[in-house]
Amino acid sequence: xxxxxxxxxxxVQPGGSLRLSCAASAFTFSTYAMNWVRQAPGKxxxxxSSISGSGGTTYYADSVKGRFTISRDxxxxxxxxxxxxxxxxxxxxxxxxxxxxxxGQYYFDYWGQGTLVTVSS
Amino acid sequence: xxxxxQSPSTLSASVGDRVTITCRASQSISTWLAWYQQKPGxxxxxxxxxxxxxxxxxPSRFSGSGSGTEFTLTISSLQPDDxxxxxxxxxxxxxxxxxxxxxxxxx
Numbered sequence: 471x472x473x474x475x476x477x478x479x480x481x482v483q484p485g486g487s488l489r490l491s492c493a494a495s496a497f498t499f500s501t502y503a504m505n506w507v508r509q510a511p512g513k514x515x516x517x518x519s520s521i522s523g524s525g526g527t528t529y530y531a532d533s534v535k536g537r538f539t540i541s542r543d544x545x546x547x548x549x550x551x552x553x554x555x556x557x558x559x560x561x562x563x564x565x566x567x568x569x570x571x572x573x574g575q576y577y578f579d580y581w582g583q584g585t586l587v588t589v590s591s
Numbered sequence: 592x593x594x595x596x597q598s599p600s601t602l603s604a605s606v607g608d609r610v611t612i613t614c615r616a617s618q619s620i621s622t623w624l625a626w627y628q629q630k631p632g633x634x635x636x637x638x639x640x641x642x643x644x645x646x647x648x649x650p651s652r653f654s655g656s657g658s659g660t661e662f663t664l665t666i667s668s669l670q671p672d673d674x675x676x677x678x679x680x681x682x683x684x685x686x687x688x689x690x691x692x693x694x695x696x697x698x
Contacts, residue, residue, distance in 0.1 A: 483626040515635065515678055529685045532592075565634055572649075575682045577625035579646070581634035 472496050474566045477492075479585030486556050486589070492549040492566030492582055493500045499546035500524070501570035505578060506551050508562035508587075518564070519551065523572035534560075556589045593617055595681050597690030603636065603698040608669045612677055614662045626664045627678045629692075635678065662679055663682045669695075676688035 478490040492504070506518040519540040520529045528540050539552040549566055563586050567578035594617035604610050614624065622642035625636040627635035633694055637646045639655035652667040669674055674697050 514692045515629075515680075515689040517680075517689070520685060520687075570640075575623065575685055575687075577637060577640045577680060577682055578627075578635075579637055579640075581636070583634055586599070 473567065474568060474580060474582035476566050476582045476585040479564065479587045481588045481590065482556055483591050484557060487554045488556065488587060490551040490553065490564055490585060490587070492551075494547045494549065494566075494568070498569070499542075499547040501572050503571060503573055503576065504540075504549045505567045505569060506540060506549075507565045507567050507578065507581075508560075509565070509584075510559070510562045512540070513562075516562075520569075520574075521549070522528070524546060524579065527573060542584055556587075558589050561587060561589050592686050593681050593684060594618060595679060595688050595690045597677075597679055597693050599693060600691065601694045601696060603696045604669055605698045606669050606671060610666050610669060610695065611643055612664045612679075612695075614657075614664070614679035614690050616660045616662075616681055616683075619659045620681045622658050623683040624662050625658070625680045625682065625683060627680065628655075628675045630671075630675045634649075638677075686689065 472513045475493045505520045521540045537555045541550045563584040565584045566582040568580040569576040570579045596615045624642045626639040629635040643655045676692045676694045
């Protein structure tokens, strides 16, 4: 069964950095695009970033462009999100989500359990 | 960006009821729309993709319809396990956007 396990969340001060990881298993990782989606406490879902199966194509929401970087290590079946210049409004549960295809536009067919990022002084 | 508007934001219903949730896109998205169910403290789960295709393992009481800018999710006969929050998501463009959610409550 497909498994996505996020880690790396925690409490960080405004302006700080954090790196999230998502360990994937039970599917051929390199043949699927991967994504990060976040949910602020008590709020709805917000797409953050996507990366193609090869890692060659990336996309970002305007709210994180220039501050967050998505990457992947296909040899280790792991997805990353490097988050810099963090702000209070980045506080959210961050979900790793798999796409049903290698690239293009898509929905999200599997989700991890999420990792909480809290930005506060 | 494509704006996606869901209605209602809250819906009260009883077990056995038929309920419909609507999602409207700010421009045509063909049938590039998915529906998700989320329970408190859990990750979302996909129910419907490409507007009307039922994800494997999802009960047949869930159905989706629509194209262009207007879409609906229908639950034909509510079960106790269906009380949750539902989101639509457009994927016509890679700047994916979600509706604001519909919380389905027990009447």
